[in-house]
Amino acid sequence: MDYESNNENDDAVTIHDVAATARVSPSTVSRVLNGHATVNPVLAARVRDAARTLGYRPNAVARSLRRKVAAVWALVISDIQNPFFTSLVRGVEDVANAQGCSVVLCNSDEDLKKERRYMEVAVAERMSGVILSAASSTDSDIGVLRRASIPVVAIDRRILADNVDTVLVDNRAGAQMAVAELLGQGRTRIACITGPRRVSSAVERLEGYRNGLKSAGAALDDQLVQMADFKRKGGYQATVALMALDEPPDAIFVANNLMTIGALEALWDMGIDSPATVAVLGFDDLPWAAVTSGSVASVAQPTYELGRLAATMLVERRTTPNMAPRTVVLQPSLARHPGARRAEQ
Amino acid sequence: MDYESNNENDDAVTIHDVAATARVSPSTVSRVLNGHATVNPVLAARVRDAARTLGYRPNAVARSLRRKVAAVWALVISDIQNPFFTSLVRGVEDVANAQGCSVVLCNSDEDLKKERRYMEVAVAERMSGVILSAASSTDSDIGVLRRASIPVVAIDRRILADNVDTVLVDNRAGAQMAVAELLGQGRTRIACITGPRRVSSAVERLEGYRNGLKSAGAALDDQLVQMADFKRKGGYQATVALMALDEPPDAIFVANNLMTIGALEALWDMGIDSPATVAVLGFDDLPWAAVTSGSVASVAQPTYELGRLAATMLVERRTTPNMAPRTVVLQPSLARHPGARRAEQ
DNA sequence: TTGTAAGCGTTATCAC
DNA sequence: GTGATAACGCTTACAA
Numbered sequence: 001m002d003y004e005s006n007n008e009n010d011d012a013v014t015i016h017d018v019a020a021t022a023r024v025s026p027s028t029v030s031r032v033l034n035g036h037a038t039v040n041p042v043l044a045a046r047v048r049d050a051a052r053t054l055g056y057r058p059n060a061v062a063r064s065l066r067r068k069v070a071a072v073w074a075l076v077i078s079d080i081q082n083p084f085f086t087s088l089v090r091g092v093e094d095v096a097n098a099q100g101c102s103v104v105l106c107n108s109d110e111d112l113k114k115e116r117r118y119m120e121v122a123v124a125e126r127m128s129g130v131i132l133s134a135a136s137s138t139d140s141d142i143g144v145l146r147r148a149s150i151p152v153v154a155i156d157r158r159i160l161a162d163n164v165d166t167v168l169v170d171n172r173a174g175a176q177m178a179v180a181e182l183l184g185q186g187r188t189r190i191a192c193i194t195g196p197r198r199v200s201s202a203v204e205r206l207e208g209y210r211n212g213l214k215s216a217g218a219a220l221d222d223q224l225v226q227m228a229d230f231k232r233k234g235g236y237q238a239t240v241a242l243m244a245l246d247e248p249p250d251a252i253f254v255a256n257n258l259m260t261i262g263a264l265e266a267l268w269d270m271g272i273d274s275p276a277t278v279a280v281l282g283f284d285d286l287p288w289a290a291v292t293s294g295s296v297a298s299v300a301q302p303t304y305e306l307g308r309l310a311a312t313m314l315v316e317r318r319t320t321p322n323m324a325p326r327t328v329v330l331q332p333s334l335a336r337h338p339g340a341r342r343a344e345q
Numbered sequence: 346m347d348y349e350s351n352n353e354n355d356d357a358v359t360i361h362d363v364a365a366t367a368r369v370s371p372s373t374v375s376r377v378l379n380g381h382a383t384v385n386p387v388l389a390a391r392v393r394d395a396a397r398t399l400g401y402r403p404n405a406v407a408r409s410l411r412r413k414v415a416a417v418w419a420l421v422i423s424d425i426q427n428p429f430f431t432s433l434v435r436g437v438e439d440v441a442n443a444q445g446c447s448v449v450l451c452n453s454d455e456d457l458k459k460e461r462r463y464m465e466v467a468v469a470e471r472m473s474g475v476i477l478s479a480a481s482s483t484d485s486d487i488g489v490l491r492r493a494s495i496p497v498v499a500i501d502r503r504i505l506a507d508n509v510d511t512v513l514v515d516n517r518a519g520a521q522m523a524v525a526e527l528l529g530q531g532r533t534r535i536a537c538i539t540g541p542r543r544v545s546s547a548v549e550r551l552e553g554y555r556n557g558l559k560s561a562g563a564a565l566d567d568q569l570v571q572m573a574d575f576k577r578k579g580g581y582q583a584t585v586a587l588m589a590l591d592e593p594p595d596a597i598f599v600a601n602n603l604m605t606i607g608a609l610e611a612l613w614d615m616g617i618d619s620p621a622t623v624a625v626l627g628f629d630d631l632p633w634a635a636v637t638s639g640s641v642a643s644v645a646q647p648t649y650e651l652g653r654l655a656a657t658m659l660v661e662r663r664t665t666p667n668m669a670p671r672t673v674v675l676q677p678s679l680a681r682h683p684g685a686r687r688a689e690q
Numbered sequence: 691t692t693g694t695a696a697g698c699g700t701t702a703t704c705a706c
Numbered sequence: 707g708t709g710a711t712a713a714c715g716c717t718t719a720c721a722a
Contacts, residue, residue, distance in 0.1 A: 012493065014715055016716095027694080027717075028692060031717095034717085039691075040692085043691090055492065057469060058715090058716080059410075059471065059715050060471075061406055061471050061715080061716090062698090062714070062716040063715080064716090065410050065716075066715080066716045067717070080434070086426045107434060121447045123402055124404065148357065232632070261636055288606055288633035290613070291613065291633070292633070292638065293638030293639075360699065360700065369708080370709045370710075372701075372709060372711095373709075375701055375702090376701095379701085382708095385707065388707090404699050404700070407700040408700055410700075411699080411701045411713080411714050
């Protein structure tokens with residue numbers, strides 16, 4: 001049996017083939033297919049017929065070369081496993097597709113090297129825009145993109161660069177909500193596990209935590225603040241450290257979802273009852289929160305809207321390149337999950 | 346302030362500029378940069394110097410046009426939120442990068458239309474390969490890719506097409522393990538919540554469940570089998586339906602991770618103790634399993650290896666196009682998670 | 691309105 | 707070993 005027999009025709013159909021079949025010039029085919037100019041309806045019909053019968057598929061590579069820019073955006077995200085990103089991606093794609101653009105997803109995995117590699121690919125492939133959730137607010141460098149005049153929108157995390165359009169959530173407000181909620185439950189020693197100093201959202205969530213305590217007249221205790229890595233293990237270790245204090249906390253505000261899993265795991269491994277002894281309140285959406293043994297609330301973000309807005313700003317930046325850069329901040333909200341031990345029982 | 350001032354030079358440096366600076370021909374520059382032929386070391390050094398000082402970045406679009414194929418693979422996955430895929434992606438990327446290729450991630454979201462759109466993009470962009478976790482084993486159509494002679498490897502799920510390289514896990518064996526484990530715990534009425542009939546893994550996991558019961562001499566009861574949609578809500582509803590039976594199950598084998606969350610949620614909403622009254626055993630890795638109120642085991646898959654293998658098969662298919670298609674089946678294993686109520690306490 | 695022709699940046703073929 | 711030249715498939719001045 002010949003496995004090549006499936007290939008009807010290894011040389012792809014080009015615009016010239018369509019032109020020949022439709023008895024018009026290649027430029028006319030191009031005009032019909034792109035709708036850029038008015039074409040005699042009779043010829044247009046012949047072109048469309050020919051394209052269909054020949055199974056013509058435009059070569060996006062040739063088009064990109066000629067146009068000097070590809071109809072492709074990169075969406076570089078720091079942690080694909082965070083459910084936070086799933087609907088964010090949809091928000092971006094919906095806008096991109098409406099513009100006739102494709103989105104390529106890139107998972108930098110909080111790794112600056114990977115992130116840089118993806119930016120280089122974006123340049124090499126002449127992509128028309130990049131939406132970036134930076135691995136590091138201080139060290140991520142968009143210079144490569146700038147030099148290639150590729151528009152960038154920062155999402156979820158700030159980047160240390162002038163003139164970057166940015167879409168964020170109000171991390172301070174979210175953290176303050178979290179603290180207020182815990183205080184309202186009567187908690188008096190509230191700890192905070194946040195992410196690395198290089199990530200703006202981690203820093204801002206910590207600030208919000210401190211502001212929340214201060215504005216309630218509660219004391220700040222630096223022993224109750226742990227900096228971890230936004231990953232599960234980091235949350236686990238930070239929790240162990242907190243509970244080893246002479247005066248351990250009765251509540252923990254955890255600044256992202258993976259670390260929240262780690263924190264809960266640590267508490268249970270130590271045989272500590274949550275939420276009775278120690279309440280846990282996370283950040284980001286926690287799809288599994290309803291099946292945990294204790295009640296877990298979290299600060300939820302408008303993720304789809306975040307993606308949609310970033311994408312819209314990218315489009316606007318392309319159409320109006322000299323417009324002053326904007327930063328948009330969206331408000332988070334508090335999501336309560338009853339957990340396995342429901343209040344009413 | 347002028348926001349254009351960042352653009353050092355809007356016309357990118359080309360191979361001709363490098364050639365001029367290095368006082369050689371463009372072909373020599375190309376040869377140096379690609380290492381395809383032997384070049385006088387002196388000239389080669391001049392070329393590399395020129396490229397560095399000018400900040401030359403090859404135009405991947407032009408290269409792809411000339412070579413008639415882009416150094417890019419598409420990885421089309423059915424559900425990006427499934428943690429299953431995160432390490433699978435790494436496995437694919439590691440092999441691709443070693444080949445000098447980039448991977449673009451595409452989330453079909455179990456949607457045939459989206460999936461088809463991504464395949465069309467792969468064709469338009471002349472990508473050199475596609476790894477596909479099909480939205481439907483029966484209805485996903487790779488004809489577009491075949492006509493464009495783009496190599497395909499099916500991963501995780503079979504596709505109804507001849508001559509496709511495929512990498513799978515042994516779903517039947519995994520499901521049988523699951524049933525054996527539950528029987529070993531003394532469970533006597535074991536239910537199964539599986540996915541849609543159009544997805545091969547759902548069908549095979551159901552078969553494994555049945556075989557597992559049969560080979561243990563246990564009775565089969567079709568009332569105990571629910572077909573859902575591989576999503577959380579489907580798992581929830583299926584569980585409610587199962588528990589409404591005259592003789593409800595004392596264990597449920599759930600064929601994927603999102604439905605496992607739904608199942609646990611339903612049990613707790615109904616006030617049913619798990620695992621005491623009803624044990625739950627899932628499929629796929631469950632990162633949050635350790636923080637659930639009850640013990641949850643699951644059938645774990647060698648995800649990185651799955652991705653690495655699929656990528657390797659793609660490379661081999663490209664180098665040896667006429668080789669007979671292969672199907673590789675990897676073995677899953679059983680992962681036990683103590684859950685919040687640890688056995689030893 | 692339609693066709694002709696040039697050119698996007700690269701690489702492969704062919705002489706030298 | 708190196709350089710000139712053509713070609714990949716498309717879009718877009720410009721000419722008709």
